[in-house]
Amino acid sequence: MLKSTLSIIASGLFLISSCTTKAKKTEQPMSVHDSHSYAKPEEAVVKHLHLDLNVDFDKKQLSGYAELSIETNGKTNELHLDARDLTIDSVWADGDATTFQLGKQQPYIGSDLSIAIKPTTKKVKVKYSTSPNAAALQWLSPEQTAGGDFPFLFTQSQAVLARTWIPIQDSPGIRFTYSATIKCPANLMAVMSAENDTTLHNDGAYTFKMPQAVPSYLMALAVGNLKFHSYDQRSGVYAEPVTIEKAAYEFEDMPKMIAAAEELYGPYAWGRYDVLVLPPSFPFGGMENPRLTFATPTIIAGDRSLVALVAHELAHSWSGNLVTNATWDDFWLNEGFTVYFETRIMEKIYGKEYADMLTVLSMGDLRTTIKEMGPTNKDSHLYLDLKGRDPDDGMSDIAYEKGRFFLTAIEEAVGRKRWDDFLKKYFAEHAFQSITTTVFIDYLNAELIKGDKALAEKINIDAWVYGPGLPANCPVITSPAIQVAEDAAKSFLSGAKKASEIDSKDWNTHQWISFLRTCPANTSLAQMEELDKAFHFTATNNSEIKCEWLMLVIESKYKQGYPALEDFLCHVGRRKFVKPLYEAMIAKPDGKEMALSIYKKARAGYHPVTTQTLDELLNYKQQ
Numbered sequence: 086m087l088k089s090t091l092s093i094i095a096s097g098l099f100l101i102s103s104c105t106t107k108a109k110k111t112e113q114p115m116s117v118h119d120s121h122s123y124a125k126p127e128e129a130v131v132k133h134l135h136l137d138l139n140v141d142f143d144k145k146q147l148s149g150y151a152e153l154s155i156e157t158n159g160k161t162n163e164l165h166l167d168a169r170d171l172t173i174d175s176v177w178a179d180g181d182a183t184t185f186q187l188g189k190q191q192p193y194i195g196s197d198l199s200i201a202i203k204p205t206t207k208k209v210k211v212k213y214s215t216s217p218n219a220a221a222l223q224w225l226s227p228e229q230t231a232g233g234d235f236p237f238l239f240t241q242s243q244a245v246l247a248r249t250w251i252p253i254q255d256s257p258g259i260r261f262t263y264s265a266t267i268k269c270p271a272n273l274m275a276v277m278s279a280e281n282d283t284t285l286h287n288d289g290a291y292t293f294k295m296p297q298a299v300p301s302y303l304m305a306l307a308v309g310n311l312k313f314h315s316y317d318q319r320s321g322v323y324a325e326p327v328t329i330e331k332a333a334y335e336f337e338d339m340p341k342m343i344a345a346a347e348e349l350y351g352p353y354a355w356g357r358y359d360v361l362v363l364p365p366s367f368p369f370g371g372m373e374n375p376r377l378t379f380a381t382p383t384i385i386a387g388d389r390s391l392v393a394l395v396a397h398e399l400a401h402s403w404s405g406n407l408v409t410n411a412t413w414d415d416f417w418l419n420e421g422f423t424v425y426f427e428t429r430i431m432e433k434i435y436g437k438e439y440a441d442m443l444t445v446l447s448m449g450d451l452r453t454t455i456k457e458m459g460p461t462n463k464d465s466h467l468y469l470d471l472k473g474r475d476p477d478d479g480m481s482d483i484a485y486e487k488g489r490f491f492l493t494a495i496e497e498a499v500g501r502k503r504w505d506d507f508l509k510k511y512f513a514e515h516a517f518q519s520i521t522t523t524v525f526i527d528y529l530n531a532e533l534i535k536g537d538k539a540l541a542e543k544i545n546i547d548a549w550v551y552g553p554g555l556p557a558n559c560p561v562i563t564s565p566a567i568q569v570a571e572d573a574a575k576s577f578l579s580g581a582k583k584a585s586e587i588d589s590k591d592w593n594t595h596q597w598i599s600f601l602r603t604c605p606a607n608t609s610l611a612q613m614e615e616l617d618k619a620f621h622f623t624a625t626n627n628s629e630i631k632c633e634w635l636m637l638v639i640e641s642k643y644k645q646g647y648p649a650l651e652d653f654l655c656h657v658g659r660r661k662f663v664k665p666l667y668e669a670m671i672a673k674p675d676g677k678e679m680a681l682s683i684y685k686k687a688r689a690g691y692h693p694v695t696t697q698t699l700d701e702l703l704n705y706k707q708q
């Protein structure tokens with residue numbers, strides 16, 4: 086997932102590869118407790134899922150069957166699945182009707198769906214339907230789409246939401262292959278995180294196959310009025326017809342990115358790589374659903390300045406999808422590696438200066454996060470302890486950015502060549518496995534550090550992984566381009582330069598972001614007016630620049646910007662943008678009223694992931 090304030094995730098019972106230093110794909114897995122799942126994979130574990138679902142937009146409901154192929158320990162008489170807000174109609178074991186029990190529903194993790202099986206049972210079939218409020222599903226009315234003519238459905242399964250649309254063992258340590266038959270209205274196209282055939286079927290019937298084993302949080306489905314644009318034989322983009330042309334232009338470097346990624350860390354393992362551009366209510370930047378990244382349209386800036394997100398989601402094809410965090414406590418293994426890898430892809434295609442510019446901005450975010458957390462907060466350790474908490478609580482800059490700087494620190498200590506060789510081998514030897522932080526550290530010690538005490542001291546694994554804040558060996562990255570923008574802001578603020586005197590004609594998005602971030606909360610109304618007049622921030626369509634500007638609009642009470650603020654919040658549901666804007670509003674003495682008044686209008690257009698966060702933030706109760 087691309088950085089957003091989404092928090093962390095699951096735990097449950099799942100399998101991780103054993104802790105030997107040379108993990109092999111065939112090794113017998115051992116089970117670990119995942120406190121966010123009811124699965125008991127050491128007794129009976131899902132190996133393949135077949136879905137047969139009907140998509141009903143009127144009822145906002147998926148209904149049909151999930152057929153699970155399982156492997157048992159030869160002794161158990163129960164299969165435990167995760168279910169939340171599902172209506173279970175009936176269950177069969179190897180063709181015979183069988184009994185089931187749905188446990189009491191708990192917050193976030195839902196219910197234990199316990200199914201009576203025999204020790205020899207191979208297949209379990211569940212007839213079920215979803216709730217209109219299923220947290221993974223967003224049902225959009227035509228007005229909530231870019232085109233405005235057809236409804237749209239999309240899923241977001243990470244972290245523990247797959248169980249709200251599929252009865253499954255919903256833990257990142259359990260992997261299975263899947264196939265699906267999806268029936269939707271005849272004029273719409275269905276796509277999944279699987280093999281898609283890119284054309285509209287007139288009968289609305291689609292079949293899918295996912296031959297590589299994936300964890301449940303990568304289950305994904307979208308249904309809507311979609312068009313496909315192909316780049317080459319293995320990559321392309323899906324979007325609503327009104328968006329497809331802009332999207333196709335924006336992501337044109339995708340084939341180059343795939344080639345760059347393969348050069349760095351080995352062959353792409355998933356066949357096709359496509360991107361699906363969703364309507365603006367998608368709560369995240371992107372979601373790395375295998376073969377089909379789901380992406381927010383807010384990265385379509387018209388100048389390809391925000392495509393690092395595609396590099397990020399593509400990088401997940403290695404870190405996350407191929408080698409997966411075994412528990413959500415190990416989330417940094419997914420995201421820290423991915424941000425590091427994303428930066429390497431960006432550097433390869435756009436050059437080191439460009440990549441450094443992005444890194445410097447991220448370092449600013451990370452330092453802010455760490456400052457807010459305080460010097461001893463255990464949530465600023467890379468390895469987290471999320472037991473008993475909402476898994477959505479752990480997604481912060483720590484996993485993403487502190488994780489990335491840890492890997493950059495190792496690269497600085499051993500040199501790029503040696504580090505790249507290590508990473509290539511790491512991905513190859515742990516492909517299609519879910520691993521823990523301990524497994525990674527053992528492997529790092531065995532394959533890279535190899536008993537070299539001076540090197541171990543230089544890297545200082547413990548300080549990074551089990552300590553707070555940023556260790557002393559955190560790499561220092563600088564960017565002259567960012568410096569230029571910051572200096573310009575300072576000379577404007579001090580009165581040394583007028584806005585119209587700033588030479589910004591060659592500036593990119595990232596320079597504008599750092600310019601605006603340099604402007605303090607107490608930027609005067611006269612200065613705000615002058616900036617707006619010179620640079621038209623209120624009118625910009627670049628969502629990143631707009632969000633930075635709107636933060637200033639709120640802080641400085643620049644009323645001319647209020648209609649744009651409301652308009653933005655009523656059209657964009659990406660949590661990375663909307664959460665800080667609402668936070669800034671309610672931090673003002675009289676801002677809560679304004680926040681609630683906008684939220685009442687905007688809420689219906691947000692995904693449940695976003696409304697859950699904002700309901701809590703604004704103490705909002707639905708009437």
Ligand SMILES: [Zn+2]
Nearest residue numbers: 086087420423
């Ligand atoms: Zn990510």
